[in-house]
Amino acid sequence: MADSRAWELVMRRIEDDLASGRLSIGDRLPAERALAAELEVGRSSVREAIRVLEVLGLVRTATGSGPSAGAIVVSRPEGAMGALIRLQVAGRGFDVTHIVSTRVVLEESVVAELAGGGVDLAAPAALLDRMDGTPDRDAFLALDASFHLSLAELSGNSVIAAVMAGLRSSIEGYVLAGADRLDDWPAMAARLQEQHRAILADIDAGDTDTARRHIHDHITGYYAATNLIPTTKA
Amino acid sequence: MADSRAWELVMRRIEDDLASGRLSIGDRLPAERALAAELEVGRSSVREAIRVLEVLGLVRTATGSGPSAGAIVVSRPEGAMGALIRLQVAGRGFDVTHIVSTRVVLEESVVAELAGGGVDLAAPAALLDRMDGTPDRDAFLALDASFHLSLAELSGNSVIAAVMAGLRSSIEGYVLAGADRLDDWPAMAARLQEQHRAILADIDAGDTDTARRHIHDHITGYYAATNLIPTTKA
DNA sequence: CGTATGATGTGGTCAGACCACAGGAGGATC
DNA sequence: GATCCTCCTGTGGTCTGACCACATCATACG
Structure with missing residues (x-):
């Protein structure tokens, strides 16, 4: 940039x-x-x-x-409209934190619910496999969005699924804007896949707390790596 | 223009x-x-x-x-980012429907929950009073956003409240973009206030179904009036 | 004192000139 | 014949300098 x-x-x-x-x-x-x-x-x-x-x-x-x-x-820099626009143009952060925290809240509850009941994770797992063979960044991220959305749908919480579906394009916008700022995309893709599989494993094992933590780190870690939000250690 | x-x-x-x-x-x-x-x-x-x-x-x-x-x-026109941008610049509609339907889902459940328990509606009512004395359009809409948000908070559903808080600025962006396309703002303001008070009355009366319908019409009606979404009669 | 009038500085626009770069055409080479 | 290399062309990116219309302000004039 x-x-x-x-x-x-x-x-x-x-x-x-x-x-x-x-x-x-x-x-x-x-x-x-x-x-x-x-x-x-x-x-x-x-x-x-x-x-x-x-x-x-x-x-x-x-x-x-x-x-x-x-x-x-x-x-x-106030207002999502302004923030979105600036983001795309200038690659700056501003109040992305808002949508990130929203995502974290949503996805944490999703994996928590999933870890509870025994659901079939074949669909999200298949998406991960497809992503492995997708070097193209934007295509990869589209699949990534589908992956997260499929988790939300599997959770059975229709409200969260609906909200995440509605947010999908917004989130994708932020994610893409962030990806533009990465030097080594393949490395990030590998890291994301690693985390994705860890989360699926957590869910499969019924380990609610670990799943929460992993998805939390997964999401905040990405935005932090792209400097869209302040780096937070916790 | x-x-x-x-x-x-x-x-x-x-x-x-x-x-x-x-x-x-x-x-x-x-x-x-x-x-x-x-x-x-x-x-x-x-x-x-x-x-x-x-x-x-x-x-x-x-x-x-x-x-x-x-x-x-x-x-x-894909992606909320693109939609927002096009909206602001070109005044075109595209897929605002996504975020509108999200809002409807969220707010319907909010008023439904509120109509159930006996909550204190003093805070949102006070906001409505302040809006009456606010001729400035943007200031009015800011208060309007606070009104809807206060309902979400009162509902006690923390997930929805968090999501709506996160969405606030996005929604405000759409709402403002729509307001730009209205000829007679005072008339719209009056109509909105009428609907707001009807909804509060519904909640107060514990009339869940009417409250749902009213907030549904309130939200979709606004976006329809601003031609941001196709007009739907139902 | 009030009112014209010109000077001044601004954004809005245009025309013309380079530059660096990507691609294609065409020749040179094997 | 196929391959490589070179030069030419067209493009966006930039800069310069020049007008214009306009809003403001200082000044002169009545």
Whole structure:
């Protein structure tokens, strides 16, 4: 995720200023020409960055002169819409923690319920096998989503299954955004598969507590590895 | 939403082509220079539009020549991230239905549980009163979200409450996106308040079925009125 | 004191020029 | 004939410089 393109550098810079507090809501950005000079890029690159930030709702522009002109920082990293959008664009974290904690709560109860009754884990196991033969990252992650969803369905808790189905695409978005930030995808895929199989083994053995812990680490570990949430040791 | 700016015109044009099927996934866009000539705008305007579409995931760019170069239509209405993004930018509907149905499932069970036991509805009622004195749309909707969330918390179902809390900002995003498409906001606000109070009355009266129906209509009605989901009569 | 009027600075746009890169065409080589 | 290499072409990415329309503000004028 290097700022290979000039406009990305500009955008990143502005976002950094916003995240670090150098820019606050309502502050006025330097003029496009000044920004271009300062960052040593062309004005067109600055404009492309501003355009993106404007569409993202981070900045508002106005023509003319005086205090009300120029590009002004408006919105905040608040709101899932903003967070999702920023995530995809800038690869930043913000409040992904929300959805991650939601996932953890849901999936922990899923595996707990599964570990209780003797269910047939053939379907999720088959998905794992398919994933082993899927080097393509995005295809792998789609199967991964199916795997987690199949667990939810097997749990018999229809509410959780429905919620997770509804969340599927959101979660996939975060997961993909995170994957973009990984250097060594094959290593991560191997790690995920290892954890997946450990969880299935836990369920099969009826070891509720271990299953909870494993799925907790599985989920938070992924987001932590992708730097989407703060790394937490516990 | 006039295409007052040239780059908006370009973006809209491409989005229209995509929506109408004139452009399909994988199709290659004309070269930037050709597009500029065709639409009679400058290349920089085309670039700003392309930049936005790229960030939105609708288009992919690559340098060089040959079939793999140029801007290529790529992503689709799939995924909540894409849906949210398209929604905000293009005002189009796509698959909001997913999150709406999730909300309905969740909130129906919430009011059902509330109608069962005798809980203190003072907190949500107070929120409704505050909303009456809140003409500002966004502030009103923020309170609205708090209202629904307070119901979830009162229900005592911690899983649902957690999920709804996690979803809050996502839902708010959709709700706001929908509100943008309403002509007469005050009328909608009044209608929402009427429905809110009816639901509280249902809960107070212990009328589970009516409460379910009312909250169902309340939620689906809003999204239908904003044309975010197909209008369904039932 | 109030009202025109011009100066100033801003975003919005355009045209033209490079650059780096990917792919294909076509020749050189075996 | 098949293979490799080289050059050419077209593309996005960028920069520069130039206008324009517009909002604001200082100034001059009545």
